[in-house]
Amino acid sequence: MVADAQDIKHARFDMARVTDLIEKNAPDAPIALMRPEALRRSAQTFLRGFPGAVSYAVKANPAPDILDTLAKTGITAFDVASVAEMRAARDACPKARLHYHNPVRSVAEISDAKALDVASWSVDRRSELDKLGNLPPTSEIAVRLTLKRAGGAYDFGSKFGASADEATTLLQEVVARGMTPALTFHPGTQCTDPSSWSDYIAACAMIATRAGLRLASLNVGGGFPSDADTDATALAQIFATIRSAVATHFPDHPPKLWCEPGRAMVADALWLLLRVKARSDDALYLNDGVYGALGEWRDMPVPGRRIVLQTDGRTRSGPTCGFTVFGPTCDSLDRVPGTWHLPAEIGEGDYVLLTGAGAYSLALVTGFNGYGTREIFNLSSLCVQAGQHRLAS
Template sequence: MQDLTPTRDPVTWLTRHQPDEPVMFFSPATLRDTAARFLRGFPGLVTYAVKANPRAEVLDTLCAAGLGAFDVASPAEMAAVRAACPGAVLHYNNPVRSRSEVAQARALGVASWSVDSMAELDKLTGLGDVEISVRLALPVGGAAYDFGEKFGADPDMAAALLTRVVQMGARPAMTFHPGTQCAAPEAWARYIAVCAEIAQAAGVRLARLNVGGGFAAHRAGPAPDLEAIFTRIAQETARCFGPEAPALVCEPGRAMVNDSYSLGTRVKALRGDKALFLNDGIYGALAEWRDIAPGDRVQVIAPDGTLRTGTPQPRVVYGPTCDSIDRLPDPLALPTDTAEGDFVLFSGMGAYSLALATRFNGYGPSQVVTVG
């Protein structure tokens, strides 16, 4: 359910309605600003990785903000984009597909495909003049976790795939993903340099180079310097490819949608000063906190709307379900004056929260409120 009734901010809404279930708050203005930042700063085509948050309000807002291309991983995501933006260009960058998925994607007009093996490339025989992007994987650090273990070809295979793409009559391109929550410009630089070497070895001029997603979102500490990454990408592409540099593409997901949502939870119970129970947890909107470092953009709000300001104290945070593993993996520093019935507001919760949330035991966020 989505509440489109205008409200100024999450705290105002929480104190007015006193919800007992977790609530997600969506700021269209924040999402528009982030889209503008990418469109203004990235030196190429900006696509949105739908997997991060496929909700209609996200796709509608991005389409209205000027994004005309989307990175999709399944026919369901393709259909969602077509509903929001019928003329959008679809980039199908999940490199492993069933033959049924290939047929559905063709019917939906996918313009760009990625591959990382000969077997998957063979499934695309007969597509004609489309872009086929060879996905590269390298042992490059700088991210919260590496995508190369599951997807991507090594340099030798990438060169062979490029050669075969040209033989098939498709437009050759390359792509990579530096890994999630990557804030190191050198990760992109290393991938770009190797892509140039592979294209040269294969004797192929790339039509485009997709530098992936992975752009870090603001979870803790200072906000990531996206512009430094944009600049490094442009510089390294010019250095490595020279006058024959391919057009650039990026596919931000997390960094695009992260700041446009916040999560309002409530303290159900305290266990002394060591632990507390929230009405949401790892089976809900906090699912991804199991896999990457916890954020620190957290506030505790009393039921009357005042900010709790006690000395931060680490506490074990349990979710509401009957499963004992429903707990955040690391203690969360919360004010010592935190009390039962307080609201705990998590900022920067737009990425993967609603996409991963379940209704296990009947819990989880069931409402999205528009703010701003």
């Protein structure tokens, strides 16, 4: 997603709103700042650039405002992992196409999902295929493949995924039961290696040939890197690799192509505005932490910038040093791994603005000790008034 003049313009506009908010209101609670224009532009990048159809992985951020904006931008298919996510997607888009690609489900969940008319189901083992019971012939069963190869920030194949031999057998069983065969995979989160997709696509073509069938669709998963942590051409290179790999390995009857971005779709759609509650030497205590919107930091550094703002809204600069960052709860485990390099003069009352925080942040808030980012403000319509925040009507 290229940072063109419009991206820069909108980022500057949003930054001006943030500084105005701080100067006039001095918010003491953590705030999520929604950037709808950035979200629309991200969705359009996939809709225009990906060589197939696009679904959104709801797990990355199920906030109603996020889902509503995506639906209005043209996203009408949603990758869902639970019945609750199905209902959230349908609230935003009543005719949404649902891909239930969490491969393990209870019998009760399957019953509820059938009532919601799921279009595509994923399986990676015979027992889960058996659980599905009778489905209409139009029901797509996407067998989930894993090659157990590195490529992403962490491996998505350690929990789910059938081997090539298992996938071949499962596909044949899908056809024998009168349902529509498909394949899916996930290369791992924040995957920047285009060959991950081409290797998986080649393996899917080989499996379909061995199974003696034609795939109705091929879902190349998510894992796309967010633009906050990669160069401007990374997505374009991945899209081109996918297009070329499908043409090479499915030359005669290419399956319908799907992707299911989560992080890459919504990462830049939210900024987090946190405040320093206290400083003790090289330790900072913020008003949210790993039990809240910084939950994913326990597993991996989140892409984006960390900008320190003073109480008058001005950016704090100067020499930096490393800080240990703690959250606001009484638990000593509420600590962000590693160190954050921030301006050495940062102090109590300052703000830390985290960009690229739209994925998984709000979805992981626990509310432990009564803390955690809960408020969301729309930067495109935020009216800042002395002593209060409100959204413009």
